[in-house]
Amino acid sequence: MEDEQSFSDICGGRLALQRRYYSPSCREFCLSCPRLSLRSLTAVTCTVWLAAYGLFTLCENSMILSAAIFITLLGLLGYLHFVKIDQETLLIIDSLGIQMTSSYASGKESTTFIEMGKVKDVVINEAIYMQKVIYYLCILLKDPVEPHGISQVVPVFQSAKPRLDCLIEVYRSCQEILAHQKAASASP
Amino acid sequence: MVLKAFFPTCCASADSGLLVGRWVPEQSSAVVLAVVHFPFIPIQVKELLAQVHQAGHVGLAVLGTWCHRRQGAEERLGPFLEGLGAIFSHEPWLQLCRERTSGLWSCKATCQQGPARVKDQVMLVFYDQRQVLLSQLHPPAALPDRQAGDAAASAEGLAAVFDTVARSEALFRSDRFDEGPVRLSHWQSEGVEASILAELAKRASGPVCRLLACLLSLISAASACRVFKLRPLSFIWSKLAVCGQLGHRLEQLELVFSTQKAEKPAQLMRKANVLVSVLLDVALGLALLSWLHGKDRIGQLAEALVPVADHVAEALRHLLQWLMGAPAGLKMNRALDQVLGRFFLYHLHLWISYVHLLSPFIEHILWHVGLSACLGLTVALSTLSDIIALLTFHIYCFYVYGARLYCLKICGLSSLWRLFRGKKWNVLRQRVDSCSYDLDQLFIGTLLFTVLLFLLPTTALYYLVFTLLRLLVVAMQGLIHLLVDLVNSLPLYSLGLRLCRPYRLAAGVKFRVLEHEAGRPLRLLMQINPLPYGRVVHAYRLPSCGCHPTHSWGSLCRKLFFGELIYPWRQRGDKQD
Numbered sequence: 001m002e003d004e005q006s007f008s009d010i011c012g013g014r015l016a017l018q019r020r021y022y023s024p025s026c027r028e029f030c031l032s033c034p035r036l037s038l039r040s041l042t043a044v045t046c047t048v049w050l051a052a053y054g055l056f057t058l059c060e061n062s063m064i065l066s067a068a069i070f071i072t073l074l075g076l077l078g079y080l081h082f083v084k085i086d087q088e089t090l091l092i093i094d095s096l097g098i099q100m101t102s103s104y105a106s107g108k109e110s111t112t113f114i115e116m117g118k119v120k121d122v123v124i125n126e127a128i129y130m131q132k133v134i135y136y137l138c139i140l141l142k143d144p145v146e147p148h149g150i151s152q153v154v155p156v157f158q159s160a161k162p163r164l165d166c167l168i169e170v171y172r173s174c175q176e177i178l179a180h181q182k183a184a185s186a187s188p
Numbered sequence: 189m190v191l192k193a194f195f196p197t198c199c200a201s202a203d204s205g206l207l208v209g210r211w212v213p214e215q216s217s218a219v220v221l222a223v224v225h226f227p228f229i230p231i232q233v234k235e236l237l238a239q240v241h242q243a244g245h246v247g248l249a250v251l252g253t254w255c256h257r258r259q260g261a262e263e264r265l266g267p268f269l270e271g272l273g274a275i276f277s278h279e280p281w282l283q284l285c286r287e288r289t290s291g292l293w294s295c296k297a298t299c300q301q302g303p304a305r306v307k308d309q310v311m312l313v314f315y316d317q318r319q320v321l322l323s324q325l326h327p328p329a330a331l332p333d334r335q336a337g338d339a340a341a342s343a344e345g346l347a348a349v350f351d352t353v354a355r356s357e358a359l360f361r362s363d364r365f366d367e368g369p370v371r372l373s374h375w376q377s378e379g380v381e382a383s384i385l386a387e388l389a390k391r392a393s394g395p396v397c398r399l400l401a402c403l404l405s406l407i408s409a410a411s412a413c414r415v416f417k418l419r420p421l422s423f424i425w426s427k428l429a430v431c432g433q434l435g436h437r438l439e440q441l442e443l444v445f446s447t448q449k450a451e452k453p454a455q456l457m458r459k460a461n462v463l464v465s466v467l468l469d470v471a472l473g474l475a476l477l478s479w480l481h482g483k484d485r486i487g488q489l490a491e492a493l494v495p496v497a498d499h500v501a502e503a504l505r506h507l508l509q510w511l512m513g514a515p516a517g518l519k520m521n522r523a524l525d526q527v528l529g530r531f532f533l534y535h536l537h538l539w540i541s542y543v544h545l546l547s548p549f550i551e552h553i554l555w556h557v558g559l560s561a562c563l564g565l566t567v568a569l570s571t572l573s574d575i576i577a578l579l580t581f582h583i584y585c586f587y588v589y590g591a592r593l594y595c596l597k598i599c600g601l602s603s604l605w606r607l608f609r610g611k612k613w614n615v616l617r618q619r620v621d622s623c624s625y626d627l628d629q630l631f632i633g634t635l636l637f638t639v640l641l642f643l644l645p646t647t648a649l650y651y652l653v654f655t656l657l658r659l660l661v662v663a664m665q666g667l668i669h670l671l672v673d674l675v676n677s678l679p680l681y682s683l684g685l686r687l688c689r690p691y692r693l694a695a696g697v698k699f700r701v702l703e704h705e706a707g708r709p710l711r712l713l714m715q716i717n718p719l720p721y722g723r724v725v726h727a728y729r730l731p732s733c734g735c736h737p738t739h740s741w742g743s744l745c746r747k748l749f750f751g752e753l754i755y756p757w758r759q760r761g762d763k764q765d
Contacts, residue, residue, distance in 0.1 A: 020701075022701055022704050022710055023309075023704070023710045024309075025190050025309060025311070025710070026311075026701065026710050026712075028701065091699065091701070093311075093699065093712070094190050095189045095190045095192065095215070095216065096192065096311070096313075096699070096712075099698060099699055101698075111698040111717055112696075112717075113696050113697055113698055113699065113717065115344075115345040115346060117215075117344060117345050118345075181189075184189040184190075185189070
């Protein structure tokens with residue numbers, strides 16, 4: 001079962017949340033961030049090239065222009081491969097674990113998988129971010145030493161940064177699955 | 189809990205048979221390792237499982253049945269498969285089924301004991317057996333020793349799957365060409381993986397290692413002999429960077445060629461890393477050697493060396509003349525200025541004469557020293573660092589003179605300042621106490637204090653200039669040391685492994701949901717999540733020479749202010765000055 005809804009992130013940009021219910025014990029949430037806009041790309045390229053042309057008129061060395069082109073290309077490739085995240089996915093599988101995948105604009109995917117035995121809970125937390133107070137979804141991990149303690153807080157959807165309405169949808173689904181898990185682990 | 193069945197991808201096209209593997213009750217997961225095909229004798233299957241249990245201390249059992257059939261052939265096999273459940277009783281009994289034409293899966297798990305219920309929620313997790321067998325998890329789960337005899341592995345979570353597959357290697361030793369009593373399907377059933385080169389290398393490595401270990405022990409015995417422990421030689425040995433680097437390489441080679449087998453995979457990786465690093469080092473060194481000795485470059489270098497030394501001395505002379513005048517508009521104390529300036533100028537003159545004396549022999553020295561590059565690029569770089577240190581010895585001397593003078597001045601000033609205020613340093617109590625001085629003591633003290641205070645700018649300026657020069661030389665040497673450290677400690681074999689066989693170094697796993705149809709069990713594909721490059725370097729970094737700066741920035745500034753001598757590159761095991 002699959003459905004798609006439109007939400008907005010903390011800056012007002014549009015986000016698309018795709019929900020897939022594979023089975024009662026497996027759900028996937030896919031948040032797509034806004035793509036790289038042509039306007040900002042053109043603006044940055046023009047600025048860099050104007051600065052390079054200004055330097056060229058000062059120094060009369062044509063290496064500056066080729067260096068500027070090189071830097072722009074490398075910068076763009078590096079940005080697409082290491083910085084720009086296109087899609088963030090959260091896959092929650094009952095009794096196996098929670099998996100978070102970030103897909104970059106160049107196609108690279110970086111995945112983290114947390115086993116269910118380490119997950120204590122999934123909560124929505126408040127944080128002060130510059131001048132705003134934002135909500136974010138995070139996974140609390142169990143402390144191996146102390147049974148009621150928390151060893152780590154892993155935030156989810158860090159680059160998409162959706163607003164509270166989107167987070168509540170995801171939170172509800174996760175809690176349904178975690179409730180199964182807790183019921184199963186409570187009963188032998 | 190949802191029942192998870194870990195199924196190897198190689199068995200998805202195998203014929204019908206029995207599922208053999210391990211049941212992990214804590215996570216309610218069944219790890220299927222192989223499929224036993226018909227016809228078989230139950231006793232022989234049980235014997236095989238007992239053999240594997242003995243070899244790897246892993247408790248295997250028959251977990252259920254596997255049925256790969258065409259549509260419509262169900263009626264013949266159905267009761268037969270259920271009858272097998274009576275022979276090999278196992279809780280819960282799995283029944284996996286796949287249709288040949290449509291490729292649709294179905295799965296059922298039944299429990300005989302307790303309330304007789306059929307578990308509907310079964311998840312199929314496919315895994316690549318070869319990759320899971322060959323990969324190592326980082327951080328490694330703390331597993332009990334194989335000799336401990338404890339069959340139940342204490343690995344938690346998904347590490348239990350890796351552990352099970354690793355321990356059941358005895359099960360994968362036979363392929364379908366073997367005439368064994370039981371016919372199995374697993375990742376090696378099409379033919380056991382082996383490589384001729386690897387086998388030859390294994391046979392050859394024994395005698396080669398023994399020979400090289402003998403040679404290396406001879407060399408290390410020779411270097412540890414009494415002659416080198418005598419005072420002047422041992423002092424020079426400890427100061428030269430080349431000797432440190434050679435000693436480090438000797439240690440590493442001894443580790444690689446030791447006749448002891450590596451027990452843990454981490455030790456094996458370390459040996460491989462050291463070997464690859466040494467080979468690369470020697471290759472780069474030989475390339476440098478061939479470049480140096482071609483086209484008479486040594487001669488050109490030797491010819492350029494003396495003029496460069498002259499040029500540096502000229503520059504220093506100009507600097508001293510500038511200091512003896514009115515440097516940067518500051519007015520110095522004439523007499524002290526002249527004394528210090530003349531002293532340093534004479535020292536410089538001595539140094540230049542010495543360099544000119546050596547100039548006929550420089551080419552020969554360089555030629556022989558250049559031969560040391562065949563031992564490795566790191567040795568060549570260490571030699572370069574030592575040559576720089578020797579050629580700038582006069583700058584070092586100037587720095588020491590300036591620092592000592594300045595230090596004495598600061599000590600004198602601080603103690604006389606205390607006298608000026610009527611206080612005294614109490615050595616017993618390590619604090620400043622008040623003290624009543626006689627009048628003549630106060631008079632002399634104040635006079636000396638004034639003299640030292642007004643001579644301070646001159647000494648401070650000389651100290652500043654020579655410290656900056658010394659720091660420049662130290663920075664150059666530091667850069668070379670950094671490069672040597674990089675070549676020494678980079679784990680090239682691990683990085684190459686991560687590049688070419690990413691599944692060998694695993695940070696964890698990742699799952700992908702395969703096509704799902706309503707009414708069919710959920711199918712997931714488990715893949716290895718490789719370790720990121722940064723963590724590979726961090727985990728397998730080789731220990732370097734140990735020549736790291738021993739000061740933090742704060743203590744360095746403090747030492748500079750009080751005129752204490754700084755030795756940024758302390759070798760391991762040196763006494764503190």
